[in-house]
Amino acid sequence: MLPPSLLKLIEELAKLPSVGQKSARRLAFYLVSQPNDQPLALARALEEAAHNLGQCECCFGLSQGPVCELCQDPRRNQEQMCVVEEGRNVFSIEASHVFQGLYHVLGGSISPLSGIYPEDLKIAELERRVLELGIKEIIIATNPDLEGEATAHYLTDLFKQSPVKVSRIARGMPSGGDLEFTDAATLARAFEGRQPFDP
Amino acid sequence: MVIPNLGLSDFRNYKRLEIEFGPRLHFLVGPNGMGKTNLLEALYLCTHLKSYRSAKLNPLIKQGEHRSLIDFHFEDRQVRHLARIELLKQNKRVFLDQKPLRLSSDYIQRFFSILFAPDQLAHFKEFPGQRRAFFDRALSILEPNYFAHLKEFERIKANKTQLLRQGRLAELGPWNKLMAHCIPNLVLPRARLVDELNQKLGGYFSRFSKKGVPLFLIYRPDLNPRDPDEALTLLTQKAPAELAQGFCTLGPHKDNYQVTMGQKMDRVELSQGEYRTAFLSLLFGLNEIFGTRCQIRPLLLLDDLFSELDKEVVKALFGHLEELDNQIFITGTDIPQAFQGAGKRYFVLDGTVEAAPLTI
Numbered sequence A: 001m002l003p004p005s006l007l008k009l010i011e012e013l014a015k016l017p018s019v020g021q022k023s024a025r026r027l028a029f030y031l032v033s034q035p036n037d038q039p040l041a042l043a044r045a046l047e048e049a050a051h052n053l054g055q056c057e058c059c060f061g062l063s064q065g066p067v068c069e070l071c072q073d074p075r076r077n078q079e080q081m082c083v084v085e086e087g088r089n090v091f092s093i094e095a096s097h098v099f100q101g102l103y104h105v106l107g108g109s110i111s112p113l114s115g116i117y118p119e120d121l122k123i124a125e126l127e128r129r130v131l132e133l134g135i136k137e138i139i140i141a142t143n144p145d146l147e148g149e150a151t152a153h154y155l156t157d158l159f160k161q162s163p164v165k166v167s168r169i170a171r172g173m174p175s176g177g178d179l180e181f182t183d184a185a186t187l188a189r190a191f192e193g194r195q196p197f198d199p
Numbered sequence B: 001m002v003i004p005n006l007g008l009s010d011f012r013n014y015k016r017l018e019i020e021f022g023p024r025l026h027f028l029v030g031p032n033g034m035g036k037t038n039l040l041e042a043l044y045l046c047t048h049l050k051s052y053r054s055a056k057l058n059p060l061i062k063q064g065e066h067r068s069l070i071d072f073h074f075e076d077r078q079v080r081h082l083a084r085i086e087l088l089k090q091n092k093r094v095f096l097d098q099k100p101l102r103l104s105s106d107y108i109q110r111f112f113s114i115l116f117a118p119d120q121l122a123h124f125k126e127f128p129g130q131r132r133a134f135f136d137r138a139l140s141i142l143e144p145n146y147f148a149h150l151k152e153f154e155r156i157k158a159n160k161t162q163l164l165r166q167g168r169l170a171e172l173g174p175w176n177k178l179m180a181h182c183i184p185n186l187v188l189p190r191a192r193l194v195d196e197l198n199q200k201l202g203g204y205f206s207r208f209s210k211k212g213v214p215l216f217l218i219y220r221p222d223l224n225p226r227d228p229d230e231a232l233t234l235l236t237q238k239a240p241a242e243l244a245q246g247f248c249t250l251g252p253h254k255d256n257y258q259v260t261m262g263q264k265m266d267r268v269e270l271s272q273g274e275y276r277t278a279f280l281s282l283l284f285g286l287n288e289i290f291g292t293r294c295q296i297r298p299l300l301l302l303d304d305l306f307s308e309l310d311k312e313v314v315k316a317l318f319g320h321l322e323e324l325d326n327q328i329f330i331t332g333t334d335i336p337q338a339f340q341g342a343g344k345r346y347f348v349l350d351g352t353v354e355a356a357p358l359t360i
């Protein structure tokens, strides 16, 4: 019988994505076999992250503080807005240095099969921000999978009547892929090759 | 693909069976209810990884047992592989060269059995959905991206259906657009295959039936747009009607395939034997296309081939089967005159199989 504290640790670790029971056990045994300060450093980092990180009030991306650094940076192009599915996508695009504008994080993609509809995403907020900030160009960078494409179509239709220019990043990426796993060079190409989407 | 040997444990009425095959023609002969079709079904499983007779696994496992095993070697493009299919009541596992097979779609896109079986023919005759499934399975091998497009279409349709059920008309647009783009990816390969088949069907049919009436397969796409734009227009027009019905009423999932012989159409006007011969012509045409388009030689599994066919047809069939270099398995309660002396024979008796001596 494992000590209760160890058992609890294993169960918590096993909740993490792509960690099964086996790896959870291995990680747990590793952690508790280390000198005390090491697991504690991890615990503190976790606590700090959980405490300090949240959603940016403006772009709904990941932020330390109520408004993220990107939203606060006056040097960024205030007329361009890139729409992504998840907060982590922002960092992938930032790493490619091809985009200097603002971001908007939807919090997912439209997927009726999984019960996710437009009202479950930050789409109304997007409309409001575009209007309030006077955005001139929206670049849709949702994932190149079916749901991402459907979301892109939905947004394009939404802004059809408005003077805002809407484009979709080109499919420089493997179909069915995930922005997160796309390297910077591929992403850069995709941004440069962006095209009018469903004109 | 060629299967030089097959082992069964607790499969259907077989307790244990070890059997060796040659590269070409085989006859499985025996009285009713002895296990001929069961053996053919096991061979079908070797390429399709599922049965054509039962969607459930339980009926495949010998009564009173909890798992069955199908072990076989197969030769593919000069490489010999070892495979095992393990059937449990709730799930199935496949091992290829002793490693678990992750994606069965990778496997079933490489191998194929052309099956002729009375039940399957009846289903093919009766249900458009069965005909679609039949051609879809073949196209998944013949056309590089067909399977992916089909899966994509099904996912789009499922999402769209969800919206239709909930009455969300305003949100259909994106999914109709995706569907409109996907439709030609299914319709064009289907039409291409039917065209190619039609160039071969007549030859086979006249060879088998000596009737001299043309045999044609007709492909009737539910939507046959010139391009995605036209498809979108049609889908958009239909959206309110689809909403009223609550499901996708329009699209390649409603396509139909029909057989015509001279002036006669389909199951209604074709006799049993005529339809049988027509279907066999279709199978042999498909077999030829597998060879020319992708150098695949499917297993030919012909269950109860000779019933309802007259002597002349059987003789002509023999002529054709002799020319093929597929591995072929034919079952029957006896072997017709025309086939005497040909191929390898096996006597099937109550879950045992005895290879006949080479010369009779």
Ligand SMILES: Nc1ncnc2c1ncn2[C@@H]1O[C@H](COP(=O)(O)OP(=O)(O)OP(=O)(O)O)[C@@H](O)[C@H]1O
Binding pocket: B011, B012, B013, B014, B030, B031, B032, B033, B034, B035, B036, B037, B038, B039, B058, B059, B060, B061, B062, B063, B304, B332, B333, B348
């Ligand atoms: N899961 C099972 N366990 C045990 N026996 C089974 C199982 N499934 C089917 N059988 C039996 O296997 C026997 C042989 O069936 P099969 O369909 O192979 O006969 P056949 O030789 O093709 O006969 P026919 O000439 O009538 O077509 C049948 O009697 C059937 O009851």
Ligand SMILES: [Mg+2]
Binding pocket: B036, B037, B038, B303, B304
């Ligand atoms: Mg039978």
Ligand SMILES: [Zn+2]
Binding pocket: A056, A057, A058, A059, A060, A061, A063, A067, A068, A069, A070, A071
């Ligand atoms: Zn922000």
